[in-house]
Amino acid sequence: MKTIIEPFRVKVVEPVKMTTRPEREAYLNEAFYNLFLLKAENVIIDLLTDSGTAAMSAGQWSALMRGDESYAGSTSFYTFEAVVRDIFGFKQVIPTHQGRAAERILFSIMCKKGSIVPNNTHFDTTRANVEYLGAEAIDLPIPEFYQPAVTHPFKGNMDTEALSQLIKRVGPERIPLVMLTVTNNSGGGQPVSMENIREVRSICSRYGLPLYLDACRFAENAYFIKLREPGYADKSVKEIAGEMFGLADGCTMSAKKDGLANIGGFLCTNDESLARQEKDLLILTEGFPTYGGLAGRDLEAIAVGLEEILHEDYLQYRFASIRYLGEHIANAGVPIVQPPGGHAIYIDARSMLPHIPALQYPGQALAIELYREAGIRSCEIGTVMHAEKHPDTGEEMPSAMDLVRLAIPHRVYMQSHIDYVVEAILEVYDRRQSIGGYRITKQPQFLRHFTAQFEPLEN
Numbered sequence: 001m002k003t004i005i006e007p008f009r010v011k012v013v014e015p016v017k018m019t020t021r022p023e024r025e026a027y028l029n030e031a032f033y034n035l036f037l038l039k040a041e042n043v044i045i046d047l048l049t050d051s052g053t054a055a056m057s058a059g060q061w062s063a064l065m066r067g068d069e070s071y072a073g074s075t076s077f078y079t080f081e082a083v084v085r086d087i088f089g090f091k092q093v094i095p096t097h098q099g100r101a102a103e104r105i106l107f108s109i110m111c112k113k114g115s116i117v118p119n120n121t122h123f124d125t126t127r128a129n130v131e132y133l134g135a136e137a138i139d140l141p142i143p144e145f146y147q148p149a150v151t152h153p154f155k156g157n158m159d160t161e162a163l164s165q166l167i168k169r170v171g172p173e174r175i176p177l178v179m180l181t182v183t184n185n186s187g188g189g190q191p192v193s194m195e196n197i198r199e200v201r202s203i204c205s206r207y208g209l210p211l212y213l214d215a216c217r218f219a220e221n222a223y224f225i226k227l228r229e230p231g232y233a234d235k236s237v238k239e240i241a242g243e244m245f246g247l248a249d250g251c252t253m254s255a256k257k258d259g260l261a262n263i264g265g266f267l268c269t270n271d272e273s274l275a276r277q278e279k280d281l282l283i284l285t286e287g288f289p290t291y292g293g294l295a296g297r298d299l300e301a302i303a304v305g306l307e308e309i310l311h312e313d314y315l316q317y318r319f320a321s322i323r324y325l326g327e328h329i330a331n332a333g334v335p336i337v338q339p340p341g342g343h344a345i346y347i348d349a350r351s352m353l354p355h356i357p358a359l360q361y362p363g364q365a366l367a368i369e370l371y372r373e374a375g376i377r378s379c380e381i382g383t384v385m386h387a388e389k390h391p392d393t394g395e396e397m398p399s400a401m402d403l404v405r406l407a408i409p410h411r412v413y414m415q416s417h418i419d420y421v422v423e424a425i426l427e428v429y430d431r432r433q434s435i436g437g438y439r440i441t442k443q444p445q446f447l448r449h450f451t452a453q454f455e456p457l458e459n
């Protein structure tokens with residue numbers, strides 16, 4: 001059969017409240033034009049993130065009942081630890097309440113003021129956790145990464161030449177670790193090839209630097225390798241993931257993505273003495289090392305989710321559905337990051353709305369317009385999120401790209417929802433000249449996109 005169907009069926013439904021355009025206009029006003037400040041019940045299709053928004057399977061719901069809520073030595077921890085060790089291969093597994101907690105613990109132990117952390121591209125919380133410690137987060141993607149229309153099978157790769165140059169320039173002693181984010185979320189959900197991971201590993205080994213993977217979307221990355229990298233077509237996603245992790249010294253993980261769980265994360269390493277320090281810090285803020293801020297039932301749900309994400313029928317369907325969305329809007333002229341990513345489609349808002357200057361936030365303007373048009377919530381990934389400042393003047397600078405991410409939650413939306421999203425984007429695209437920019441009226445010091453307030457400007 002040519003048609004790739006959802007390889008699951010519905011057992012429980014969650015009604016969606018339909019809203020009118022005037023109602024949405026009022027909700028936007030109340031939320032100061034920040035989609036993070038909307039009430040979720042007023043969103044028709046929520047593509048804000050694929051993080052923690054997955055529909056759990058019957059297997060996961062039943063595993064919840066096995067949750068052992070013992071404070072110490074919970075059976076659920078050992079079940080979780082065995083699954084993580086089996087797939088990820090690291091000796092030390094430290095549960096955390098989500099990915100950023102793993103990041104905070106890792107960087108608190110490994111970084112100090114003046115440290116430099118290279119990454120293909122830091123995710124916003126990763127960057128914030130590095131910078132909070134007075135260290136510098138440096139992105140080293142390949143040049144194609146910054147060209148949305150250019151296709152490349154592994155656009156998430158790190159520029160290995162730039163990594164070598166950086167190490168030579170600043171000295172390996174200032175670099176406590178090198179990170180690779182798989183897939184590269186901040187610029188298109190683009191994969192990193194095994195060849196690239198191997199090259200980065202070899203540079204790290206030359207200078208004695210540990211390599212960590214930000215493994216949030218490890219299964220999607222492994223499936224891209226299977227589809228696109230010579231020599232991997234006959235290997236299972238689990239085998240490929242095992243090879244990826246075999247090249248690293250540890251990882252941070254948000255189980256809210258490829259763990260198919262609604263909460264959770266973990267930190268892994270092979271280094272026992274490092275793990276001891278990490279567990280000491282874990283106890284201070286997250287909890288005892290056999291629960292790390294999670295309930296026993298959460299650990300059970302993650303253990304099942306990590307096995308389910310490796311099902312290749314599911315990954316095949318997921319990629320087909322996301323490609324369908326991307327191709328239908330791109331064929332009508334909407335500029336998107338090419339090729340479509342593993343968990344999301346990213347619209348190039350700066351190209352779509354060239355009349356809106358970057359400092360009037362074209363990504364934010366487009367995201368607002370999709371909500372106004374059809375109640376679709378998406379996420380700006382651009383000048384608002386990155387909040388870059390000129391190093392000398394402190395003035396706000398445009399980010400390298402202004403994108404709008406339409407992230408597809410796992411197992412939540414069906415084909416007709418995706419068709420509705422396509423139709424809405426095309427309606428907005430047809431009247432793109434009428435869309436105006438925004439200005440920020442209030443913002444916090446860190447991670448401003450979550451709580452900043454906006455005001456529309458005259459078009």
Ligand SMILES: Cc1ncc(COP(=O)(O)O)c(C=O)c1O
Pocket residue numbers: 051098099100101123125126181183185214216253254255256264265
């Ligand atoms: C690549 C990447 N790293 C880290 C995180 C942080 O994970 P969490 O939201 O669980 O803290 C995210 C979340 O979206 C992410 O996409």
